Amino acid sequence: MTFSILPAAHPVATTTAAAAKAPAAATNPLDDLRHYWDISVAWVNSHWLQIGIAVGAGLLIYVLLSMVRTFALKHAQSAEGDLTLTHIAGRVIHKTRSSVIAIIAIRMVAGYAQPPAAIMQTIQFVFTVAVVLQVAIWVREIILGLIQRRAAEGNNETLSNAMGIIRLLISVALFAIAVIVILDNMGVNVTGLIAGLGIGGIAIGLAAQGIFSDLFASLSIIFDRPFRVGETIKYDTSTATVERIGLKSTRLRSVNGELLVISNTNLLAKEITNFAHLHRRRVTFTIGVIYQTTPAMLRDLPALLEEQVKAAGHEFIRSSFLTFGPSSLDFELLFDVFTDDFEAVVAARTDVAIRLFEAMAAAGYEFAYPTQTTFTAAPDGTMIMPYAESPKPKASAARTAKPG
Template identity: 80%
Template sequence: MTLSLLTAAPAAPKNASAPTPIADLHDWWDGSVAWVNSHWLQIGIAVAAGLLIYFLLSLLRTLALKRAQAAPGHFTLTDIVGRVVHKTRSSVLAIISIRLVASYANPPALVMQTIQFVFTVAVVLQVAIWAREIVIGLIQRRAADRHNETLINAMGIIRLLISVALFAIAAIVILDNMGVNVTGLVAGLGIGGIAIGLAAQGIFSDLFASLSIIFDRPFRVGQAIKYDNSSGTVERIGLKSTHIRSANGELLVISNTNLLSKEITNYAHLHRRRVTFPIGVIYQTTPAMLRALPALLEEQVKATGHEFIRSSFTGFGPSSLDFELIFDVHDEDYDKVAAARTDIAIRLFEAMTAAGYDFAYPTQTSFTAAPDGTMILPYAEDGAAKAPKPARG
């Protein structure tokens, strides 16, 4: 009987062939040394070209910045370009220079991937900074006003909203370039934005209404406006409400959303104001005097130096023959307009009285019927005296 002894080979240790970090680092070092030894000339040329490109980009940035700073004016397009150039980082210029010459040196895949990743992050963030400066600069240029207190108060929150939006987009672009699935992230941000918007609907509504007032400029601080049934002078345009001082002295605080939902009449920069005078004369006025009245009214308006529009007969009133006088006073100051209106009114009264016109006012005359049905006057007739003229109606 033979006894066979089977001896098994010793088992290999687990993960013996798996790479370790130290081994990876060693391999990377060996590959880098081999790359430098075999491509030293290309590397030297790439470094020299990169330095030259960086120098040219820095020189271009300096020249553009000096040109923009030398231009006069604030919040101009040149000023905005200068602010954008000023925000260009030297590190971004360096990574751009490296990226432009990296492929010539034929670096290892890991080095090239690292350069590409750093280049993407730096450029995306720099573009976000540029976009923020351009948008904010255009907003300030559009709403530039020496007395625009609202803009000063709103610029902080405007800058915050623009920064959050732009850098959120930049983060999504960076993650997408890294191979991360950003679909869920975008959907989550959208749902979160909707929830926040619904929760603060009233606040955001007034905020955007305030921005609309700043940019559209339906009125400014110090201007007289009429809103719905209220009128007064604008004292303050806030982020949520606008303060209006009424003619009686009350302070009206109106939310910006409600303010823009109604018709607004702005009396500022009203180069002319139209004044209308209704004038009534008695029915006993002769036809010749009626024909002469429009010319008399026109003469009095032109004598004061204001613009005559028209004067005409408008109708038969209950107790008067009605005329209308329309003229324009070319002045923005309402106090001067009121003074001109008063002056013309007194001139009309003097001229019409001197010409024999009688102003009509509401009166009633009673007539009595005789037994045979004919109308008789309501006073006793004196046979010797001429019957007086009937009272005007």
């Protein structure tokens, strides 16, 4: 009698082969659950040593990652000041979930234990979902931290009030992207979903175009800072002080006392002059002297003007003859005053003007003022002078007598 000894089939392989030969028809969920249970039991029985080593390594990785998170969080929280970059990093670390650390540790050691395909796919799916959602939370905290840091630098009340809306918009956008990434990793065709979200976003944007336009204009003002609360600006033909920057409009107080309420979109659509950022201001004088001024005095006048500007402590730019006016010879004087305070500029302009008046009066210059001469004609066309003529000398009445 002939005996043949065949190698024993591996439990997992036998079960897998049997599963492969099973019909593709729909089965009872209880049978499927029992089937996966049998696979898991067979895997544990055949790989118990590798599983034990993987569990130990996973626990060690989890403990190490938790210690790193705790150390980084304490270091970030011990930093001085609020809303610094270190403080923002601490907020991000604080939002790191222990469950995410656990699934990362499991994913790192899962390959060593050689789990069945179904268990490995489950681990991979849970890992993808946890990591994608955790990254979305990290990105949200970084963006919100930077926005709040920007608001704290300018002590901006508007941005602080808008943080609720900003948090909602950022959260919706980031988690929508996270869901799309998760579905794409699951093998779902997300092209239609992305197209639908795009069309929906366009519809919402068109419906709330005015609101979003003013909101983004407000954020542009807050972050770009063309002006701040308390600064004086010139908008269109109005000069006013900024009182409040709102989500939809900005309130300005004009120099005459009126309250101007302008939408943020319209405010940014025109040129704005911010007087608070003028580190120097240019002052211009036009000085007219009479036509009777001598040519020598006219040549000396620019040097006299320059001397007085420098004596007042300001930067002289130029002084030159400008034009022949209707009743004066006009000179132009330009100089710069280096200060941010407009009141100091006004005082400097007054000081220079008084100095010029004193110096020119002492040098014999006469300031011109509008004059007009009227000439009158007699009926015969003879010009009648506007002043009395000097009397003509009378002819001598005495005549020399002729000899008789």
